[in-house]
Amino acid sequence: MAGAPVRMVGLGLRDRSDCASAILENSIELGADAHFIIERSEISEFDQGLIDWRGMLESRHWLVLSTSCLLDGKSMKWAWGSSLTFAELEGCKSVMVVDMPRDSGRLEEAWGSVIERIRQIHLLFIGPKAMKELAELEGIEEDMLLGEIRSRSLVPIVCSFDPENGVARISHALGQEIIEVGREVSFERWLARFLCELPQSGSGASGIASAAGSASG
DSSP states (O other): OOSSOOEEEEOOOTTOOSHHHHHHHHHHHTTOEEEESSOOOSOOOOOGGGOOHHHHHTTOSEEEEEHHHHTSHHHHHHHHHHHHHHHHHHTOEEEEEEOOOSSGGGHHHHHHHHHHTGGGOSEEEEOTTTHHHHHHHHTOOGGGHHHHHHHHHOOSEEEEEETTTTEEEEEETTEEEEEEOOTTOOHHHHHHHHHHHHHHHOSSHHHHHHHHHGGGO
């Protein structure tokens, strides 16, 4: 990354077993100024009142969230919703990762919560394992899913990355991009790089394509 590092925070599970945590850890490796909102612990519950939302979110480019956190107890569900509200107030752009829950039957519940908050999300990433199931849930062909979600929700960027074929797909206000990246890249690494590059490459079509393509680094 050129220039000042991208600043981000992430709401990950306290045991760091979720994809939001993996994305933040990859971002740190890539040089981002990235921090976890909730400290690491084997105990899932925590005191929500101790979170300094303004201090955490002020002057940050990105807030990284996943649907896994939403389903992990009352404390995390509260923090998940509050983080979106405070990010909007502080001008921090929210990144939502829709991943497959451990209990696959709860995908509809998780997706419903995302839909309720969709206007507060700037970048929506659909995990590779969730693509087919979410397409079936929405009654949309899988290859049309990202574009349909973007057109219905008006989220500025809706994307996914399939590590099996190394292809990123991005739907945005100016069209769609299909970028060949490489099979050696995990989706967490791709998204971390995309988030690190995007603030500097710009939000136009060429900037989005450039940031997506650089994710092999």
